[in-house]
Amino acid sequence: MPYYELAFNIPAKNCFTYLRDEKNEAAFGKRVMAPLGKRDCLGYIVGERESPPPGLKESSLKAIRRVVDKEAVFDNDDLDLAKWVSGYYFCSLGEAISAMLPSGKKIRTNEFLGIDSQDSGIEGEEDYIHSSKLSLSYEQEAALKTIIEAENNVLQPKGKIFYLFGITGSGKTEVFLRAAEAMIKKGLTVIYLVPEISLTHQTAEAITERFGKVAVTLHSGMTPAARFNEWMNIRRGDAKIVVGPRSAIFAPLKNLGLIIIDEEQDSSYKSGSTPRYHARQAAMRRSSLTCAQLLMGSATPSIEAWKLMQEGLITRLDLKQRVSGGSIPEIIPVSLEKTEGCLSTELKNEIALTAAMKRQSILFLNRRGFAYYYHCKSCGYELKCKHCSVSLTWYKSRNKALCHYCGYSVAAPRSCPECSSLDASFTGFGTEMVEEEVRRTFPDLKLIRIDADSTAKKGTLKKSLEAFRAKEADILLGTQMVAKGLNFPGVRLVGVVLADTALHLPDFRAAERTFSLVVQVAGRSGRYFPDGKVIIQTLRPNEPAIAMSCTLDVEAFYEHELEQRKMLNFPPYSRMIRFTFRSPMEKKAEDASKKFALIAEKTLPSGTDILGPAECPLGIISRQHRRHVILRSQNMGALHNGAAIVISRYEEIKESGVYVEVDVDPVNLL
Numbered sequence: 001m002p003y004y005e006l007a008f009n010i011p012a013k014n015c016f017t018y019l020r021d022e023k024n025e026a027a028f029g030k031r032v033m034a035p036l037g038k039r040d041c042l043g044y045i046v047g048e049r050e051s052p053p054p055g056l057k058e059s060s061l062k063a064i065r066r067v068v069d070k071e072a073v074f075d076n077d078d079l080d081l082a083k084w085v086s087g088y089y090f091c092s093l094g095e096a097i098s099a100m101l102p103s104g105k106k107i108r109t110n111e112f113l114g115i116d117s118q119d120s121g122i123e124g125e126e127d128y129i130h131s132s133k134l135s136l137s138y139e140q141e142a143a144l145k146t147i148i149e150a151e152n153n154v155l156q157p158k159g160k161i162f163y164l165f166g167i168t169g170s171g172k173t174e175v176f177l178r179a180a181e182a183m184i185k186k187g188l189t190v191i192y193l194v195p196e197i198s199l200t201h202q203t204a205e206a207i208t209e210r211f212g213k214v215a216v217t218l219h220s221g222m223t224p225a226a227r228f229n230e231w232m233n234i235r236r237g238d239a240k241i242v243v244g245p246r247s248a249i250f251a252p253l254k255n256l257g258l259i260i261i262d263e264e265q266d267s268s269y270k271s272g273s274t275p276r277y278h279a280r281q282a283a284m285r286r287s288s289l290t291c292a293q294l295l296m297g298s299a300t301p302s303i304e305a306w307k308l309m310q311e312g313l314i315t316r317l318d319l320k321q322r323v324s325g326g327s328i329p330e331i332i333p334v335s336l337e338k339t340e341g342c343l344s345t346e347l348k349n350e351i352a353l354t355a356a357m358k359r360q361s362i363l364f365l366n367r368r369g370f371a372y373y374y375h376c377k378s379c380g381y382e383l384k385c386k387h388c389s390v391s392l393t394w395y396k397s398r399n400k401a402l403c404h405y406c407g408y409s410v411a412a413p414r415s416c417p418e419c420s421s422l423d424a425s426f427t428g429f430g431t432e433m434v435e436e437e438v439r440r441t442f443p444d445l446k447l448i449r450i451d452a453d454s455t456a457k458k459g460t461l462k463k464s465l466e467a468f469r470a471k472e473a474d475i476l477l478g479t480q481m482v483a484k485g486l487n488f489p490g491v492r493l494v495g496v497v498l499a500d501t502a503l504h505l506p507d508f509r510a511a512e513r514t515f516s517l518v519v520q521v522a523g524r525s526g527r528y529f530p531d532g533k534v535i536i537q538t539l540r541p542n543e544p545a546i547a548m549s550c551t552l553d554v555e556a557f558y559e560h561e562l563e564q565r566k567m568l569n570f571p572p573y574s575r576m577i578r579f580t581f582r583s584p585m586e587k588k589a590e591d592a593s594k595k596f597a598l599i600a601e602k603t604l605p606s607g608t609d610i611l612g613p614a615e616c617p618l619g620i621i622s623r624q625h626r627r628h629v630i631l632r633s634q635n636m637g638a639l640h641n642g643a644a645i646v647i648s649r650y651e652e653i654k655e656s657g658v659y660v661e662v663d664v665d666p667v668n669l670l
Contacts, residue, residue, distance in 0.1 A: 004064065005047035006034055007094035011274070015046060015093065017053055019063040026064050029072025029079075031101075033065045040065055044097045046079060073101060073231070077289075078252055084285055088640075090647060090662040091275035099275050100250035102218070102227035136178070140171050143317040147179045151186075151257070151293060159287045163264075163309055164297035166319025167328065167552075168523020169487075172297045173203070175319075176260050177210055179295060180241055184211065188257025188292075190241040193248055193279055195266035196481060202465070203262070204243050211241050218244035218251060221458065246271065246279035249286065256292040259283045264296040264305055265516055270667045278665060299523060299554070300516040303509075303565065306558050307572040329494070329525040329532030333550045336498065336537050342434045347495045347535045348441060354533075355445055355474050359492035363434060363477040364521040366501050368451045369393035370433045371426035374401065374413070378421035383413065389620040394426045395453075396436070401426075406622040434497055435477055442475075450478035480517060482524070492532060494525040499538040499546050506617045507669050508570045511545040515557050518549035569609070571665070575636040577643050578669065580616060580661040582624040592658040593627035599649050600631060604642040608633040617670045624659075630669070640664070 004026055005015040018034050020026050026045060034043045043064075052058055074082075078100065085096035136144065143164060150160050164172050180190040194203045204217045216230050216239040233239055235252045242251040246269045249259070261269070261283055269279040280296070287294040296305065296314075309316040322328070334344045342365075343351075354361050372393045374383035383392050385403035392401035394412050402409045416424040431451050438447055448464050455461040461481070468476045471490050476482060502514050518536060525532035538546050548557040566573050579596060583589040593613035600610050611630040619626055631646075633639035647662070654660075 003049045003052055003061070004032075004045050005049065006032065006043035006064075007046045007092065007097060008036055008041050008043050009094045009098035010036075010041075010092060011095065012092050016043070017049070017056065017061055018043075019058070019061050021064040021067055023067070025067040025070075027072060029074045031068040031073060033068065035062050035065065042068070044074070044094060044101075046093060046097075071232075073228075073235070074252065075235075078250070080289070081250065081282075081286065085275050085277055085282065088281070088285075089275040089277050089664050090643070095274050099247070099271070099277065102231050102247075103224045134174060136174065137171060137319075137321060137323050139166075139319045139321060140175050140178075140323070143175050143319065144178050144182075146315070146317060147175075147293065147295060148182050151183070159291045159293065161284070161287070161294045161308075161314045162296070163301065163305060163314045163316050164295065164319060165301060165309070165316050166297065166299060167322065168299045168520065169322040170299075170319035171323040172262070172319060173206065174323075176262065176295065176297065177206065179258060180207075180260065181210070183257035184214070184240045186257065188255050189239070189253040190258045190260065191248060191251055191253065191256065191283075191286075192241060192243040192260045193262065193269070193283070194243065194245060195263045195268045196245070202487070207241060207243050214238070214240035216242050216251075218242060218248045220245070220247075245269075246277075249279045249282045256286065256290045259287055259292055259294050261294070261296040262298075263520075264298050265300055265302040265512075267513070267667045274661070276661075276663045276666075278667070281665065300519050303512055303558065303561060304572045307562065328552065329522065329534050331522055331534040331536060331550050331552065333536045333538060333541050333546070335541050336539050339537075342429045342437050342497055343441065343495075344535070344537055347497075347537065350493050350533055350535055351438075351442060351445075351475070351495070354493040355442070357492065360468070360471065360473075360488065360490040361475045361493040361495065362482055362488070362491055362521070362524050363438070363475060363495045363497055364479075364482060364517075365429075365431050365434055365477070365497040366479050366517065367428075367430045367498070368404070368432070368453055368479060369402070369430035370396040370436075372428045372430055374424065374426045376416040376418060376421055376424035378423050379416060379419040381416050381418035381424065383410075383417070387620070387623045389618060393430060396432060405618075429498070431477055431479060438475060438477065445474040446472070447475040447477055448473045450476065450481050452479070455481070482521070488524065491524055494522055494532075494534045496521055496534070496536045496538075499536050499549070500540045500543065503540060503543060503545065505670065508565070508568070509668060511543075511564075512561060514543075515545040515549045515561075518546070519552060519554070522549070522552070569632070569634075574609075574632050574634050575639055576666060577631045577639060578628055578661075578663040578666040579631070580626055580628045580663070581613075581658055582621075582626045582661070583658045584623055584625070585657060586625040588655065588658050589625040589627045592654065592660070593629055595653065596646070596650050596660075597629050600629065600642075600646045603646050603649065604631065605638055607635065608639060608642060628669075630666075 004018050006018055007015050028045050030045050032043050033040045082096040086093045147162055166172050183190050207215045218230055242248050271277050283294055308314040334346050351361050373391050385392055385408050387408050388403055388405045392403055394401050399412050400409045401412050415422050435449050448468055450464050469488055496518055499518050502510050522534040525534050536550055540546055544560050581589045581592045597610055597613045609632040613627050613629050616626040616628050631643055
């Protein structure tokens with residue numbers, strides 16, 4: 001009688017042994033419902049055994065209640081990848097598998113491709129690949145040739161890493177698609193990662209048009225059942241190319257030949273919950289396991305990728321020219337110091353001129369709401385969330401002050417809640433305030449706003465982007481959803497309403513993020529015509545990240561930023577693992593972080609820095625007090641091994657009521 005090893009989506013190191021189900025349907029790779037404590041939980045069968053574990057009797061084992069799947073949903077290759085995720089990111093095997101697999105159950109038809117899910121037959125290549133009629137530039141040809149020749153060259157190691165470093169509008173997407181096409185024609189498969197769901201729609205359309213029914217999309221906007229259905233289609237071999245955000249890196253493709261990561265620098269490739277994996281790191285792992293090539297691309301690479309290119313560990317392929325008749329736009333920095341409201345005279349004039357030319361404008365501000373900081377000049381009172389240590393954002397349309405972290409809201413005060421003074425108000429501006437000012441200034445122009453508030457309803461984002469592309473609006477106002485990858489031929493003007501929103505954040509990546517966002521959003525202008533213009537409004541025009549983004553001097557910015565990082569021993573000159581301790585009781589969080597730091601001091605080898613314990617920059621979120629300890633070293637192997645020992649020793653003495661988040665290679669320290 002076989003016994004089954006089950007992993008659950010809980011932070012438990014070990015797997016659990018169960019007896020088979022009554023119908024005897026259990027098998028490796030299937031999901032099951034099984035009793036865990038006082039309730040039934042979803043578990044994953046990760047192994048079978050002929051006898052109970054040592055020290056356990058059969059009479060003490062529980063039976064699997066029921067089997068969820070008719071066929072296995074993961075195999076040994078998927079399990080190996082899950083084990084790597086579990087080990088590298090310090091999470092349980094069940095948590096890793098749960099992050100990889102879509103939830104949901106099988107549905108009958110493929111709602112995205114419109115084909116029957118049982119149709120696994122793939123016709124000849126000519127029936128599903130529709131090659132582009134576009135002619136490539138010399139730079140594109142050279143880049144593509146290098147990628148394809150590396151795959152064909154038996155003397156070169158497989159799993160080679162390339163980076164398509166090109167200005168916005170230089171045709172990176174076409175090179176990605178041609179490289180994918182070459183792989184598929186050789187019988188290999190492709191994963192194509194994009195950072196934002198707004199880009200998923202645009203890229204998915206281009207890929208479906210090019211590759212037809214063997215192209216599959218996986219993203220969070222799909223229903224759980226639809227995602228699961230696509231997962232099973234991929235497992236059966238119906239798909240040859242999978243496009244989606246970070247979780248698509250786990251798509252169960254066989255014969256993987258190429259992984260593409262578009263906008264590689266984007267922080268959304270890093271998961272914000274356990275396991276806190278980075279899709280780039282997982283892609284490198286899959287590339288090495290399968291000998292697939294890894295092709296990344298961006299106009300603003302991450303600092304880590306830039307340094308690896310400098311060291312020759314990543315092959316850099318340059319695209320320096322725009323390919324659709326456009327040219328680098330004129331970029332004008334404008335100080336907001338003496339400006340009343342959100343829009344400077346220069347930006348207003350350019351919006352009016354652009355509209356008169358029957359062209360379109362994009363306005364970018366990475367801050368939602370109407371205003372975000374309430375302050376009383378009489379007593380100094382600040383309106384903050386009662387559950388989090390952050391200011392509340394005022395939404396004028398709802399007359400509410402809202403917390404973006406926990407959702408807490410209060411009616412906007414008419415006078416200071418502390419001293420009743422009338423000399424208290426909200427300051428700063430968000431997309432809602434910009435929208436009001438634009439509508440007031442340009443009543444005849446049609447505006448579409450895109451942010452997390454305006455696109456909360458399913459399908460709204462795609463509909464809004466399609467309307468703007470069809471020139472049904474003159475102005476697109478949005479947050480970072482509009483900053484990257486989107487391609488609108490009618491756009492002449494881009495206005496960055498406030499470039500320095502992220503510069504004040506206490507995070508070593510603040511300058512890098514600011515530079516990248518400004519350069520990326522500036523790239524939406526002048527892609528098809530040589531008269532593009534960008535107005536960058538700022539309160540800190542001399543800040544290197546702002547000044548260099550205005551001149552598009554990418555090389556100079558990276559040189560400056562690397563100098564700063566080296567001096568401070570921050571990544572890429574070191575590696576970090578961050579431990580965040582949170583508890584409803586401040587003292588518990590503080591004590592736990594101190595105990596952990598003390599163990600680390602006694603355990604870790606020389607050459608490892610221990611930063612903290614300290615209060616997190618966001619000290620309270622959702623009533624949880626937060627403290628963190630950061631371990632830092634230039635040797636990741638020694639750091640990771642040392643951290644594993646510290647974790648196990650801490651677990652022996654830890655108290656209840658404190659949750660520990662482990663973040664390997666954190667992308668922010670807030």
